[in-house]
Amino acid sequence: AQSVTQPDARVTVSEGASLQLRCKYSYSGTPYLFWYVQYPRQGLQLLLKYYSGDPVVQGVNGFEAEFIKSNSSFHLRKASVHWSDSAVYFCAVSAYTGNYKYVFGAGTRLKVIA
Template sequence: AQSVTQPDARVTVSEGASLQLRCKYSSSGTPYLFWYVQYPRQGLQLLLKYYSGDPVVQGVNGFEAEFSKSNSSFHLRKASVHWSDSAVYFCVLSAGAGNTGKLIFGLGTTLQVQP
C-alpha cells in the first residue's frame, strides 16, 4: 500500500535558523513526490516536486528537498527561515498511474517560526 508519513506534527524554529521537515513514503512504483504549503486561511500551494533525475530539487522561496530511494524519504529543507514561513507543510505522493492525479497526503507538519 502506498502511504506518506510526516513524523513531526509540529516544528518550532527561530527565525534565521535552518529547517528540515521530514517525510517518509511507501510506494510500489516510481514515486512522484511533492511538497505543498498551506498558509493560514488559504488553500494549498505547490512548493516543489520530484519526478526523476537529480535527487535534490529546488522550489520557491529558498526551499529544497532531497529524494532518497534507499531511505524512502523526501525531506524538505531551508537554510534560513523567515517568520512568513510559518504554515502547514504537506508531503504528497502521487498514487495514480497515468494521469488520474490521485494524491496521497501526509498529515502535515505545522511550522512555527519564532522571532
C-alpha cells in the first residue's frame, strides 16, 4: 500500500530565507509524485509533478523538488520565500492500479514572517 509522510506539520521561515518541506513516500515501484499548495479557502493547486527522467523538477513560483529514489523522498525547495507563499503544502503519490488513485500526506502549514 502507498503512504506519504510529511514529518513537519508546521514550518515558519523568514521572508527571503530558503525553504525545504520534507516528504517521504512508501511504494514498491516508482510512483508519480506531486506537490500541491492550498491557499486559505481554496482548493488544491498543482505546484509540480514528477513522472520520470530528470529527478529535479521545476514548478511554479520558483519551487522545485528532487526525487531521490534511494531515500524514497521528494522534498520541496525554494531558494527565497515570499510572504505570499504562506499556505498549506501537500505531497502526494499516485500509481496506476487500473486507475490512478492519490495518497496524500497530512500537509505542512507554512508561515512566512517578515
